[in-house]
Amino acid sequence: MCYQLVELYSACRCLYYQHAIDRCAAYGRPGHNIEQRTIYVGYACSAHTGHSAHHAHDFTYSDSGYGSGHSSRKSYR
Incomplete structure (x- = not known):
């Protein structure tokens, strides 16, 4: 039996x-079938997420301060 692996986005199935x-x-013989196996990856493609993938780097996250020395709390030693 021949197999073909297909990866689809899990939410939109693209x-x-x-x-x-x-x-x-038996590949190529009459009546021989190819069985497709599907694996779901990620969540949704860039067309179905509401914003394009190249804008993902525009989001910034605040530093928790843990171990970086940039915490807004004062350190009491």
């Missing part, structure tokens, strides 16, 4: 990546 067919000895 194609992420389609792998080459893993061929068996």
